[in-house]
Amino acid sequence: MHGIKKWFGTFQAVDDVTLEIRSNEFFTLLGPSGCGKTTLLRMIAGFELPTEGQVLLDGTDISRLLPNQRPVNTVFQNYALFPHLTVAENIGFGLKMLGKPKSEIDSVVKDMLKLVHLEGRGNNPVTQLSGGQQQRVALARALAPRPKVLLLDEPLSALDLKLRKSMQMELKRLQLETGITFVFVTHDQEEALTMSDRIAVMSTGTVRQVGSPWDIYDRPAERFVADFIGETNFLEADVVSVSGDRARVRLSSGAEISATYPDGVTPKGKVTIVVRPEHARLGPPGSGVLEGVLDDIVYLGTDNHFHVKVDGGGTFIVRQQNAKSGPCGFSEQERVSIAINDDVAQILRD
């Protein structure tokens, strides 16, 4: 995709997005609702036309083609299964429209039913299937014509939590087995992190960062990305020195730690760094880089969250696993020190 822009009247839904999606990858568009991710998907499918820019598929411009002329299929958010057709007829619909012979359609449908574990359900009406089964039919239907790209528009949002988890694994398996490029839209960061090869985080019509789940989570390039995904501590710091891909920064307490920084940025002066709560440790006063008073302990079962009022202002959250049963060893209003692991802090771009 090249310099895609989409205007709805005076509202710019998508602003100059350029993305390259590699073949055979599981690519996710992640962002809050209204960030333009669905519009982007609909432009790839052909339901919307870009106001500017092109959609290229293997180097050919497909941005002006009608949806039925594009080798791209969609799994709709509400599945959009044809209620008057059986499971098999639904799955075979695309091939039938392409004018494939009946024998070929039948054999593909059979393969597809097997692929999504719905053998023997071919003649059922789709209206009698459970939500998870409908989901599988929708997948099979979109995969049957072997599209070059499969688009998935928040397909898991209608399922309950347990089913959603198992469908996540299922989707990943299908992607690996078929080798088809998946473009997945979601606002659920966990979904994106578990399934994707690469993620594009979007906000207000622009792509903020593209990278592997690890990049996105551990090396957020800017405040929006860090904030949107997971919990984060933001700290003000001064850059002391830069060497290679690391920089030394001085915290408000005067302690120095090493931090990574995004590509294409030379950090200097005052910067904001982020530290994930699980990358810090609590200790007795004087043992870490930040000192403060333990304000609140939130027990979460597997973990504890420690809210620390840092000397000099601000709250820092430390997450520690409950490795053993019993009290955590700290009490509220106690003075503590926060240690930050090596190379876990990331300097933000802005």
Added chain:
Amino acid sequence: MTLSAQDATEQRQKKHVRDRWLLSAPALILIIAASVGPLLIVVLYSFLAPGSYGDVKWEFSTEGWFNVLFTRDIFDDTVSLADAHFSIFWRSIKLAFATTVFCLIFGFPTAYFIATRAPHNRSLWLFLITIPFWTNMLIRTFAIQEVIRSEGIINTLLMKIGIISAPIQMMFTDFAIMLGMTYVFLPLMVLPLYASLEKLDFRLIEAGYDLYASRFGVLWRIIIPLVKPGIIAGSILVFVPALSSYVVPRVLGGGKNLMVGNLIELQFGQGRNWPLGAALSVTLVIIVLFAMLYYVRNASKSGGSAHG
């Protein structure tokens, strides 16, 4: 593909709208040709002179409209108010109004009754109301006629029991027309009333009783104000067709108790005064339009929830 992006979007948009006009064209043409368009001809005809054997002479004349209001004496050309027309219009309005009131008196409790049934029973009761509505109006009028005519079942029964010695003349009276119209148009009152009552929040009624209202107090001060849009909708839906009713007065009213519809027919039949008939038709349409306008105003004021 050398199309610019805007061009392509615009082209799709244009095609979308053009397709939609093409698709609706047959319906629009048919309705304009055989329903709406001819109305304009009626307006035109109301300004022409009557022909000697029906139809019109192609010359401009306001005689038709003049005749709606006045009559010219054949012998001495003196002009007087057209009492017959006034009285027929007046009777039509009175009868239509009375019909509306009766439909409301019977229809409101019925609609309320249906709306307070268990949800799965409601559609059956509603169905019972709509069946007569979809059966031929002429047949229903005929059925009423059979019941009330001198040799009909009511008179025969009453005479057998000995309450009366001679049949009561019910046919060919205003009462017969009103009865017939109430019978025929009742479903038109019940359906919109039901639509309003069904949406009624019964917690409000609980609140009413909680605040010491009597049964009647709740009905008068809570239920009726809340379903007022439905009452207005139902009343208009009954009043309009009742006012322009043709079949019922023809069958039950006999030759003397005319309503506007019959008066119009008369001008195109025996009267042979098409311009007058046309002018009367336009007058009727104007009255109906005003009633409709009143309805639409009210419906939009109350959030359009009246008709449903």
Added chain:
Amino acid sequence: MAKTFSIKRQPGFATIAMFCFFLLYLPIATLVVYSFNSGSSIAIWEGFSLRWFQSAWNNQQVIEASVRSLQIAAVAAVIATACATLAAIATTRTAPYRGLTIKYSIINMPLLVPEIVTAVALLILFSRVKVWTGYSGLGYLIVAHAAFCIPFAYMPIRARLESMDLSLERAASDLYASSFQTFRYVTLPLLWPGILAGLMLAFVISLDDVVITEFVKSGGQDTLPTYMLGQLRRVVTPEMNAISTVFLVISLAIVTLFFFLSRTPQKDNE
């Protein structure tokens, strides 16, 4: 023990409602019962017989009028439904565009104009056209009926369309269906119950019409309702009851079918 206080109850309402239902059905019931009377009175019961059905069957005029009624209703209903289907597709599930409201008003216009006025208007128009073209067949009646049946056919089709999810058509076009294929394989089959309901409604409405037919028909073109209207002036025998009963049964059958077809379609994806 005191009865529970029901907040929904209003004194006398149930009685009036029952009375209402009773009154609604009493005349119709009487009508039907006396069509089986063996005597020639419509008020004195003289025993069961089918003689009036037989006599109606042997009445050439009745049969001719019935056949004509059915012919007109069938053709007019098909035309009206076809037009209404296309119009419904053109006026639903679309972003508002210029002229959309005008279309709505035109389509609903026949419901607003008093029938007698439309009848008079058509009388004027068709009497001219008859002179110009020399044609005086059933075409006029069919056109007139089709026109006023369109809004009736339009209602259930539109309701059905609006309950249909646009993403189904999107899915079809995503799966390589051309716009015609989408219509043929997705829209039409899903819309079918609505179309049938519209067709039946139009058929019944056309079958029932008296006023417009009375004014538009040429000599010898009586439909069953106009024939009956003419007969009502005379002394009525149970033959009229018999005709009415058959008519009622036909209408009732169609309306019952309509009732089942037009029940809100189940939400398909939930």
